[in-house]
Amino acid sequence: MTDQLQIGFGYTDGDVDTNHSETVTLNELAERRLSRRQTLRGGSAIVAATLGGSALAACDSKVENDPSPTVSAGTAATTSSGRVVTLTGTATDNGTVGAVSWTQTGGTAVTLNGATGNTVTFMAPSVSAATTLTFQFSASDGKSVSSATTTVTVNPATLGFTAVAKNKLDVVTVPAGYTVQVINRLGDPIASGVAAYKNDGTDTNFAQRIGDHGDALYWYGLSSAGARDDNSSTRGLLVQNHENINQQYLHTAGATSSAGVRPESEALKEIECHGVSVTDASVNATGVWSVNQASSLNRRITPSTPMVFNGPAKGSDLLKTVFSPTGVAGRGTINNCANGTTPWGTALTCEENWAGYFRRSGDTAARTAKEVTALARYGVTSSTGSYGWSTVVASDSANTLFRRWDARATAGAAATTDFRNEPNQFGWVVEIDPYSPTSTPRKRTALGRMGHEGCWPGLFVVGKKPAWYMGDDSRREYLYKFVSNTAWVAADATATDRLAIGDKYMDAGTLYVAKFAADGTGTWLPLVFGQNGITASAANYAFADQADVLVNARLAADTVGATPMDRPEWTAVNPANGQVYLTLTNNNAAGRPLAGTDAANPRHYNDPNGTAQTANYGNPNGHIIRLRETGDTTEATTFTWDIYLFGAGADLDAANINISGLTGDQDFSSPDGLWFSRTTNAAGLVKPVLWVQTDDGAYTDVTNCMMLAAQPGSVADGGARTITNTGTGGATATQATRVGAAPTAATLKRFLVGPVECEITGVDTTPDGRTLFVGIQHPGEGGTPAAPSSHWPDSQATGTAGATVRPRSAVAVITKTDGGVIAL
Template structure:
């Protein structure tokens, strides 16, 4: 998803009316009561008004007190929306000591905090319609006599609870009023004992024990107080995050040296180790302040040098044979890790995206077969140097293959065990990681195919049904895929302790499908199975030899099946209530008027660009037939079209976006967790951008949406001017206009991409990745100084920017965004 151009290397990724008050009005009913021991002046017993950004309710409306010498209570009933904090207050008067207690008497059960005090609070639960909750306040005196009163609150369905953040180009992370931003792990921060603090001047080494660069997709995994898996823990957990790429101008003292020649070993190893994945323990401290634990035993870096094992149909085949693994069962590392996924048994799925450009290969066609040449070209393995020139390193140890492996040229007279011709086949996979076991060996799941994996998101898991994972291939005119396991889901497997064995069970055997979209709003999944249809040895374009061949060359197989080319299929996300799939289509500079279709219907001018293309992207959604992951057909429409609010509403700004929600180049995507209000009933979705078309107006951003369902809108005819006086039309299916149900929540610092998002299970803490701030700068003139600017908006001149994780909490303790 990153789009980077720096002085050292040309690396290109993938473009190959609502109430905005923060309080809730209270009802006006006020009632005074008098005990026989104390007569109070008017208002003297008023409830303490502890207001926590939501609703303050005080005990009232109860029946008459008996002669017990205990209570005076005053208050009112009220209403609020799901996910907001409600505070119950009361006051009791007596000549002696009193014991207070709140008890819920009606409505969906909630967890009361401070139940044995005069002020209790709770988070309003998720509801699908207005629902009344009732609470009783009891005050007991030393003789055991009790005074009681009750209060009720009506909970409405969840709604977006903040005013839209205005577009800006500030060098800070901007969030709505009432929220706090904390900086988590930054590029270079140490993650093991004894590792020096990061100097951030290019002299630092040992990235195998530091936070990597360019933070991307992430997931939170809960930890108990004793350090075991706890899916409900919202105060301690492991964050697993991808480190997609690097900014070499800031990693080295003066930027990289010899970018076009032989690279120094010290620079190359730093660059390699700064890629990959990290596992960091995070803990909530005093005042809900979060921080990572630098010396946690769970902390781990998984780099392009980390040993891996292969599983699934391609394991042990000739395609994976290298000098490192002569039997084709093992490999080293993972690279260009972009989006992600997860499993119900609590493992992390990291996805290898733009891996092809890292290899040096061109010039060896004479030593390749015709099939190999076709396969390498379709995968994009064609560079004459590799993205960072790592293969040019002349290592001090002549037997060191950490650098030689990036030279994938087939040598004259060589074989797969004497040169690195097959090393590209070791990348482009989904990799499963057990975050709870730092010594475990990650597994590359070959049944899920090999391409520019952007993400791998699971469909909703239903007992007895075969589970599925949805995957985009992030490049222009590539495809959407679905892997359906051969094994029906058993709910008890979610609690398995041998988590990678569960991956063997569900991810190593099954069928990989590719999507074909029809103009009438329907579609079908076509299986990539060797021996069926065109996937045979008689295929003229590429004669397939086996199922392993199909999976190694997934793109060629999908081509043969007639898959629908899409506008850079990136992140996938699944609505936890409906099972509907959402897919971000970031943009496509090669989508011309002559090539529009129903699912990619726009090719237009968006100044200052002078070419017609889909410059702003859109978000497609899909509903499986019968709402089952096993379905072979589906319905689709487009949830929202990216565009500036000032663009033509008839043919470009089709979703009617406004200054509060206009966006461009949608990328990161995630629904709220089903464990809290944001993912229940009608779930909310976080939307992140990776944009270059809109950066003259605003830095990249994150929005919160409350989407509807597939086919909640209608059809629309889009007219695209062809630049020669004519027009090309496409009829598409568009969802209901988002309106106030899509709102800008966050703006990032200069030159950044906002990417990667998850929350704690309770939804009260949000984790967000900020990638490559200042990517357009130089070592001596950085264009951003973030995150050093976050506290005050300024930093010392020349401060180098760093990618980082940010932690966002709502000051009143409620669910973020609601």
């Protein structure tokens, strides 16, 4: 919203060209008039400078009886951080008013836009308590200057929008006062000479187009000259993951195969649609966002892009392949889900559900018992592999880009003659320098191999060892933390060899896994060879060395007794206090049976979905847990925790299911994406805004997926709670847990609802907080080429589109019509 203060002013030109008096000097006359009228009241230097000396030029004998301009500064007003304030000056006079100006005379400094006009605006600054700003409005009629003051009281930031209602529309719905643009749609060209996307299944060359299933994203600022500029909000590199594909829409009539063999052209298109995109995006003077197709900074990183391995597992026998007999190199990244970042300006992309892409079964006799155990633990068990890429007969017999997806061990062969180790090349955190389009991404093995959902940094404190927090996205998997061996040096944030700085902080350190206790405390258990039972004598797996521990981090976490969680996904760190938030998307009865709950994963109930009222037992709506490190330091090995929010429909049992007391403006299901606003604007300071995104199947009979904005409290702001869970046949069981304070209408509300069958995933803003980027993934995923079930983004303008228009994943660009900070 815009807060307006009305301030009156007018101007009379008068006779300013000639001084007719010969009895006093110009300076004497000016001094006399300024003293008599008390025009500046201590601010004479400011006004004289602003008005360019016009007060002195106004001295002539005829003006002694002329009245000065009558100026009103209006009444005092109140606003809150991050909102746009408009000051409009008015005045009366018997002639014409000339020079006018606004100046700030007290309080937290702000930038006045249009400070020499009657109307100026400014952004209310971030404050931690009510703060009064004072402003002076001055005007000259050419003979004298008059001024008046007003005050604006700024309160701490609050959520300043009306909640969006749940809906099943085929558009991105945002609050009143906001607008939506769309960029980076599936297939959009990002290189010179690449044709516009036809969206009919005939398009090719996705190595130079935006990929499918856009996921986590992050803004890296650019100067007008194209150099790194962390403060730029008008031009930057948008780095986005491309997790998966809507296979049916990529081909003319859907995917085809002949005798179980996939066509090379189709498989190549599908492979290239995965990975990461880097695009040069900017806004013009009229507020229109676009991507520069011809920018030399644009880049696609696909499953075929050369990579290198760094850290303890580099060169391990477990990473040796036909492509890299020395185990130091690899090709590509796949199923890139959530992300992370570094203060030195690099992007972290995370490989999540990579295991299913590999064909591997029936080769147990050709493998060791250890290999079989490891492959089973990571789910590399498919007899076909997702999309059947390994079946392609390449036109070039030397091309192994398709055969690599066949991970079956062959009799008499070895890791360097078949692709048995290819699955070990995935499941890592990958560091990318977005500012260097020819640089080679590095897989950081010290952070462990798993189904990495994300890798979010804790607070960087000079002299302290930094940490990154990571969820392993599968039911009954774990929360991890990597702590660097190297204490943070602030100067490294501006280094130009960014990947070398990554080597310094991310190639050596300790990987930990979380164990939650029922009393609201927890422990970080180190995953280090030789400690906590991680040895060659471990009951579940005979570890050989630290490289083996990191390649098989899940098995190491099993060994030390980590707490299995309800699908740990995104992590986010509150920039005001360093507390860590983790989304636990959901679980089912198999993953969390009635007797299998614990304090950190406490619920078991049924949330019927759809008209058939299908049994949906377990924790179908998910929750968000949060941790406070002991001593508020990333180096801690213990923590406290509680559950910040429980996902649930507003109509569900408040005592045992809707434990957070969510209303119809707040209810949600299956939290997934999670991010705190940047500290470069009011939304990320004092009480930062937390964004919660959903990837839901349990509540989609009521509403499409959504994004909420929140201002959370702190760990332990609630208390202990005991709930009663229910199972099939009416069975019940009680479970004690730790619950955060219930949200209020002022601290949690729905900001956005997406189009049909989408997931909302990926969120960031420009540094000034005035532009929000949101990933809209796989709209219409249940449709067919002949009958798409969504038509977004074509439907965004009117809510409808042609019946055969295919949907496309894309980035929604959301701005506030008054130019204020998003959500405030």
